[in-house]
Amino acid sequence: MQIVKMNSQKRIALIAHDNKKAELIEWAVYNKNALSKHKLCATGTTGKLLEQSLGQPITKYQSGPLGGDQQIGARIAERKIDVLIFFWDPMEAQPHDPDIKALLRLGVVWNIPIACDRSTADFLMTSPLMYEEYQSVLPDYTQYIKRPAR
Secondary structure (H helix, E strand, C coil), X not given: CEEEEECCCCXXXXXXXXXXXXXXXXHHHHCHHHHCXXXXXXXXXXXXXXXXXXXCCEEEECCHHHCHHHHHHHHHHCCCCCEEEEECCCCCCCCCHHHHHHHHHHHHHCCCCEECXXXXXXXXXXXXXXXXXXXXXXXXXXXXXXXXXX
């Protein structure tokens, strides 16, 4: 077991599928004050829209289908993202569905909070843990890493 400290200022990734962008922007504007206390990053167009709406700098990666989901997944694996808020569209097939599944998998592997809908995002943002240091327990992957090569 490994303990990883999250600072009180969280590094939050914000992602939304096309049909969910308006909902994420509305949610972000509603939570503007709370989000201003954290460092934000986002994929492509979502990042541009958030920056305009919040008046706060957003680190922007590629659009999801062009690799942005994978870029954010890499940052999660590097322990450079603490929270993932991903308003995904469960009613629409996406051309980059495997990337989305990989991104969500990495969030679980590295034990970060993940919100995939507005209600869960609201619960995360109103948790006192979002504004204080937090000790995250990572699963022990030693056995997996040391497994024999096949």
